Amino acid sequence: MKEKIDILVTIDENYLNPLQVMLTSIYLNNQNDIFKIWLIHQSIPQEKLDSLNKQATRFNWEFEAVVVDESLFDNAKTVDRYPKEMYFRLLAGQILPEKLKKVLYLDPDILIINPLRPLWEVDLKGNMLTASTHAGVTSLINGVNNIRLGTDHDYYNSGIMIMDLDMLRAVVKIEDINDVIENYNAVLILPDQDILNFLYGNFILSVPEEIWNYDARKYTSYLTRSLGKEDIHWVAKNTAILHFCGQPKPWDEKNDTKFTALYENYRMLTNNYI
Template identity: 60%
Template sequence: MPIDVLVTLNENYMEPLKVMLTSLHHNNLEENFRIWVIHESIGPKKMSDLKKLTDYFGWELHNEQITKNWLDKAPTIKRYPKEMYFRLLCGEILPQDVKKVIYLDPDILVINPINDLWEVDLEGNMIAAATHTGITNLTSEINKIRLGTDHEYFNSGVMLLDLEKTRANVNLEDILGVIEKHGAELLLPDQDVLNFLYGKHIKEVPEEIWNYDTRKAVSYYARSLSKHDLQWVISNTVILHFCGQPKPWNPNSDSRFTALYLHYMQLLTRLEKNFLG
């Protein structure tokens, strides 16, 4: 059975998406994937180029283009991009026979096998996700106060979603209600809405394995009492998440993981030049 992977994005992130998928392929050669791309306006040429890549990997690519009037009621200004709604409402968009899916932001690398995330026992929860807490748990405590919640603050960039549960519990009206009532308080709208409405239904998975914030390598190292050094990360971390700015494809990026990202960019460039035409 294939592993279902979801991305929601616009044209600006198509090249990073291809790098992410290249890393996913190279470190999961024994797995078969179905890639679901939910978007509103990615052009045929860019989708065709993406399909050449997924065809080369032997994967299915599903182009789920949303009609423009689907979100007529929803605010879609810069703070509330349509991709935010696509991610939260993916259960309504994807076919009913898709029972669960791994959502991945395009600004990540997958550097080890991902199957263990696919096989996580949600224990009745709707979602599995990681927090980004740093050395202390201060960030989560601040967000509990800010959002009035009593659970950890989860990052929405990597999630395993039980779509049968999301179809029963996630709806546009609730999301719009939070935006209308708390819009001024939402710093990261899609992530804040996820935590405010559904945080109590999320199972926590280790961030240093499944959603490693590349900005916080020093924090991971300190919190683990020097265990989680670079060698440990390369052997054990599955997902590196390039949160914040600059992104690793930008010329001014110089983090300790930039070179690794550029390596996968180079692999993609060679593939496109020598095999994809």
């Protein structure tokens, strides 16, 4: 029997609908796997949690919502740029049950269009996380972020990550996060992602972005960088995760990418399961 795949999401109630679309896309493209969905949150109303649980039940999955213990953030810096939700994925090891050893963290603004199990079964090789870079046509962005943050490794997108929770529990400390906020506030553009890279970039195993974290805005960049190989047919066959980074989001009528219509199709399909 295959090992169940544990999925972690951390949202507020404003992202409930995108999350449900994402879950539908997992279900439709991973029919041979069973999932448990873990939701870390602070104040999502029970009726909305019930809606997620209903959807998971339709899929024959498990669903568990974990309300964050306020005491965990007694010393957290939570000014406007750093709401408590920023800490949830960074501190997932402390928040989730100790019996849980590994999760696949997913942002809600994604579609799953091929099986996730190959990512779930990746050998972390002693690393704490898997993540992908968004390099563009060249790797210039890595150099820019190395200068900005004073790092010497690739700059990773934090939207899709396999997490070794025992290692997170041993390595990630809220005091270290606070120190970075205190001392580097002026250079932090995407606070939780920047902090992840600054503190823990050397604990990350890189996985191919074109498969596991495809930036849906950048179809032309992928096509150019691959010398025409990674066309729409290649994406349909090989890419597992489409990530709708930036603004506008695919549920916004102003969004217009190569994959907007695909997202709209999954959004309509979701109505069959909620």
